[in-house]
Amino acid sequence: MKRLLPVLFSLIAVAVQGQNDTVEVHRKPFTPRLYWDYGKTALSWSNFETKTEFGLEILLFERIQLIGEGGTATLKPEKAFQNVEYTSQGQYFRIGAGYLANLSAKDRIGIGVRYGISNFEDEGLVSIDFQSDLNDVYTSQFNRKDLNASWYEIVLNSERKVHLNRSNPESILNDIFHIGFLFRYRVLIEYTDQQPIDIYTIPGYGRTLDKRLPAINLFLKVNLF
Amino acid sequence: MKSVLFASLFLSLLILSSCDECNDCDLKITEPRISVTFINADSLFTLTQLSDSLGLMLDSLQNESDTLESHRDFLSDSLINVEIGIDSGNVSLQPFKDQLVLAIKDDSVLIASISNEITGADSVLQMYSGIMDLINSGSVLVDHITNVHNDLSINFDDSISSYTIPLNIHDTLSWFEVSIADQSYDLQLTHSNTEFVDGRRNVSIEISGIEIFTHSFDSVAIDCNQENCKANETVITCSF
Structure with missing residues (x-):
């Protein structure tokens, strides 16, 4: 927790700094927004993972975020084990809230929290070659279903408006699309650990070896109305 | 200023990340x-018993050989006396001489046979001794x-x-x-x-x-x- 303090202080400083520089505008009381994690989709070409993630955000008075996120992932990490073909797949959901502050007319930064749950299954094909003169290659399989995990996240959110109509700064088109990133700091609460071969990775969270885990998401966000 | 704050925030978060490669x-x-x-261990015990038995048998053969050689020496001495008698004109001793010659010949054959058995048993005993030495080496x-x-x-x-x-x-x-x-x-x-x-x-x-x-x-x-x-x-x- 001591290591978190400088992070929290920095976040507060950024938010306050953003508030001071904010240009006063009319605040919409209710703005539904949908966002797509295009970074995960872009990485789906690899053989190691297939991920899809979307989020729905209710922005109150252009400050308070109420957020729900969901996604699916099929993970095949090469380095999970030296001699196991490992796959973990499932769905995950996050709910949370956040606070957005304007850095400028186009840029916003925010801080928030999430609570995430994942329901998934994993499977593996173990192959042990002892290079022995007396033993054949050893193989075994495992397939574990209905696994669960939960975690919470501290999230830093940065986004920028995409101006589609540069000739008319007041155009409504300039308020529809946003791009940005989420920096998440995840803290694992619990998961259904397995023995002797434990779960290696949890869809939506990441490696179980790390009980605290940073992650970055790239998103395209759309104001629905 | 904002960018500096942002960078410091980013670095702080990166410090929190850890690797477990x-x-x-x-x-x-x-x-x-x-x-x-x-x-x-079993062979060692068996070989020890066989060696002991073979040693006793060798002793017995040697004793038998010694007895036969003494008997043959006695018969040889008797033959000399009989031949002296025959040379003195007592031709009636001729049948005794023939019997003594045959008996000495039989003893010689038996002594040669026992000697061969002793030689064979001795070589077997030496072979046993070599195997026992190998077993005792623990290898x-x-x-x-x-x-x-x-x-x-x-x-x-x-x-x-x-x-x-x-x-x-x-x-x-x-x-x-x-x-x-x-x-x-x-x-x-x-x-x-x-x-x-x-x-x-x-x-x-x-x-x-x-x-x-x-x-x-x-x-x-x-x-x-x-x-x-x-x-x-x-x-x-x-x-x-």
Whole structure:
């Protein structure tokens, strides 16, 4: 927790700094927004993972975020084990809230929290070659279903408006699309650990070896109305 | 100013990240094994008994040979006296002379035969002595050890005092056929096999609870450093 303090202080400083520089505008009381994690989709070409993630955000008075996120992932990490073909797949959901502050007319930064749950299954094909003169290659399989995990996240959110109509700064088109990133700091609460071969990775969270885990998401966000 | 704050925030978060990459990931997996020593105690005992018996037999043959030589010497002396009598004109001694010649000849044949037996027994005794010296050195040549489950074998060319044998990772019964001097012996061990993940993220097999199930040796003794006999820490001594 001591290591978190400088992070929290920095976040507060950024938010306050953003508030001071904010240009006063009319605040919409209710703005539904949908966002797509295009970074995960872009990485789906690899053989190691297939991920899809979307989020729905209710922005109150252009400050308070109420957020729900969901996604699916099929993970095949090469380095999970030296001699196991490992796959973990499932769905995950996050709910949370956040606070957005304007850095400028186009840029916003925010801080928030999430609570995430994942329901998934994993499977593996173990192959042990002892290079022995007396033993054949050893193989075994495992397939574990209905696994669960939960975690919470501290999230830093940065986004920028995409101006589609540069000739008319007041155009409504300039308020529809946003791009940005989420920096998440995840803290694992619990998961259904397995023995002797434990779960290696949890869809939506990441490696179980790390009980605290940073992650970055790239998103395209759309104001629905 | 904002960018500086932003950068400091980013760096702070990065400090929180950690890695747990394994070290020396390319090292091979250690296989669970046991050390086995083969003692030819039975042969040593048998050879000792045979050597003792052969020694007694040699003594007996030597005594018999000595008796026959004394008898032949007596007959030779008698023959000389008989020939003196015949030369003096007592021709009636001629039949005695013929009998004495035949008796001396029979003794000589018997003495030669016993001498051959003594020579043969002595060479056997020397061979026994050589084998006993080899056994007493503690080194036994195992021809091969076979995993009966899959018929895979390890062949050996040199005598060694302790053989390291991989246990059966596929089953809780390790069944070995040990061939020593064209003689086959069975050794069956039961144990617990458990998968585990080692520090290099390799899934491997740990074997413990090793016990002697059955065997065809004269005797087998197991020696564990710990209560729960684990592979790589267990020594088995087989006497045959």
